[in-house]
Amino acid sequence: MSFIWSLIVGGIIGWLAGLILGRDIPGGIIGNIIAGFVGAWLGSLILGNWGPHVANFAIIPAIIGAVVLVFLLSLIMRGFRKANR
Numbered sequence: 001m002s003f004i005w006s007l008i009v010g011g012i013i014g015w016l017a018g019l020i021l022g023r024d025i026p027g028g029i030i031g032n033i034i035a036g037f038v039g040a041w042l043g044s045l046i047l048g049n050w051g052p053h054v055a056n057f058a059i060i061p062a063i064i065g066a067v068v069l070v071f072l073l074s075l076i077m078r079g080f081r082k083a084n085r
Contacts, residue, residue: 005055010036013057017066023074035073039066 014032017039018025025031040057043065051060 002055006037006057007033009055009057010034010040012036013039013059013062013066014070016063017070020063020067021070021074023070025070025073026077035066035069036062039063039069041065042069 011029011033014025014035014037017035018032025035027034036057040062043061043063044058045065046068047061047064049058049061051058053059
């Protein structure tokens with residue numbers, strides 16, 4: 001059951017990161033979950049594990065990490081689009 005909660009919270013974190021930046025995450029729900037998990041990992045590396053925890057995610061660092069990840073991915077995707085023109 002905790003795995004399902006982790007998927008749900010990871011998806012919500014990825015979705016929030018997309019909302020904060022106003023950008024779509026490629027892959028829909030799966031992309032949101034991946035962005036949430038990778039963002040949580042990145043956020044915990046950069047900021048540590050502080051703040052409230054839900055489903056083994058430190059929420060504030062996870063959201064910040066996911067925002068950074070989505071921002072970097074949008075820059076990379078924009079670069080690929082310009083290169084293909």
